[in-house]
Amino acid sequence: MFLDFFYGLREHGVPVGMQEWMMLMEALKQGLHGSSLQRFYNLSRSLLVKSETYFDTFDRVFLRVFEGVEGALDIEDEVLEWLKDPKNFQELTEEQRQALEWLTGDELMQQFLERLAEQTERHDGGGKWVGTGGRSPFGHGGEHPTGIRVGGQSRNRSAMKVAEERRFRDYRTDASLDIRQIQVALRRLRSLTRVGPANELDLDETIDETCRNAGEIELVFRPEKRNNVRLLLLMDVGGTMDPYYEPVSKLLTALHEERGLREFRAYYFHNCPYELLGTTAALLRKDAIPTGDVLRKLDERWKVLIVGDAAMHPAELLEPFGNIDPRRTTETRGIDWLHRIHDHFERVVWLNPDEQDTWEQTHTTRIIKNLFPMFHLSVDGIADAVRALIGAKTLGQTVH
Template sequence: LAEQMRQQRENGDDGDGEGKGKGKGGQGPNGDSPFGANGYHPEGVRIGQDKGRHGRAVKVWDKREYKNLDDSVELGTRNIKVALRRLRKWTRDGAAEELDMDGTIRGTAEKGYLDIKLRPERRNKISVLIFFDVGGSMDSHIKVCEELFSAARTEFKNMEFYYFHNCLYESVWKDNRRRHAEKIPTWDVLHKFSRDYKVIFVGDATMSPYEITYPGGSVEHWNEEPGALWIDRVTQTFDDVVWLNPTAERHWDYTPSLEVMRQLVGDRMFPLTLEGLEKAMKELAR
């Protein structure tokens, strides 16, 4: 085999089962010899070619590299729903409107006539409060945030959301088109919901560190108190708080403000990936 290959090379035949023969009698570039590269042969041996073209080679004498499947890809709505389902606490409450099949069978057998039993519907008791960072550097993450928002509204029947920009300050809002006219005091939000609400911040935490640590640090208005104080108030008010960051985790060390925010939420910042979202839900479910 080696001798045949050597002779083919000396004759200038580069065929291998990966192209259509062009040279006289299969000789020359793109020939029809079973050995070489960029030629054609139905059962060729591919050597020295960057990739397959026809999928016919019976052997490939090159070092081939393969990539592991990536679990850090951005999420689709369906995958997000699956990950969010880890955060569930089932309970039956409310009006008895669902047929209790086991109870109906048992009651009918005991009484000798049809005894229909009803029970409350099984519901997810978890309550969720989400704060979405919008504008600026978050514009490049709109798609994944929309997917998260859509999935969360489907999975959590008891969910509230608010918007903020860069860092949480003394006010938030529900409608970005009217954010200057219809602001909601953050104090009102902190006093409106019970401690058992699961709080999720969604943002890239990418800003000037002054926006977090100093009064007046906001780029849009004069904040009397630093954003760090408001983040601390949230973590003191609610038992379970996590931060989901759409920025790839490998870039986190290069952003000082991100590290500051990560410390403020007790190192409970997770990348907005399939793996990161699952870890965040486990943290909230503890």
């Protein structure tokens, strides 16, 4: 049974290793579980699971493996799925129906808000009070009810009940699974230089100077080593980029959490950058700034990372008035803007979420790939892209 538990957790993606397992075995040997299932639940969770994002999975596996140890109900996602279907509502009592309305309504909203938060919250503070899409305004938000309680008071709950409630569903963020990998890849975005105020003691220089000064102490200070990389992110949003929402949002999260950068800015475009860039992913006219301004304000040392699928109608890239947004007309061709970006900055790379073997099939992707080094939006691709941004100059034109 215990081995089932261990492999069950691993199968469901909870990263449990031998080290954790041995820790639990040692704890059991010491009798820390006190032969109560409730305490075994607490103990095994704190020893085996190291992030609240896995608590939900843990609860499910625990339920499955130890079901029957204390007779308890099993609530599976399928059941919840079934409950979402309005056809099944007819046999329910009024109370149950209300509970369900909360569950389904809020889950949808949660997804919506998560999406929104990922896209705008971190960088621009688009502090709008989000409407709730036709439902009664303000007052519905927040976590959805966590599972269905099977009646009774919630004090002195048994382990099964606790697991069954699956209170940690809200903490599941599968998006966070390999953000750390991306972060590690991004850590190479560093070129340490001594800039800023001199506030670190230069010991070698101090001793040299003091000797030269015949023993009279001469303290020498120097600026601390700091990362001098400024990063400009240009990101394609909407349309064909929608299926890539998940990897892109992971990259965004990792970039925003990367505190090491000296400066970081993100602008958005649709398909191809033209004369205006959006400061928010919503690409609202009032939040747009002229691309020319960006080029004027940011000097050539800014590293530029463009994220987009580079796949569009050839006219969008190569013809005047190519912007498909009907509200905007511009004579300058998209390809000219790309050339301006290319000529202005020393290092520009392109990250493409499309599979690499499809790049050659698209006309516009081929053109863009010849202009900028293009890499696949994956952990390895990001690492390569970072290398092209930071590494020795000759690397700059490595085309993959």
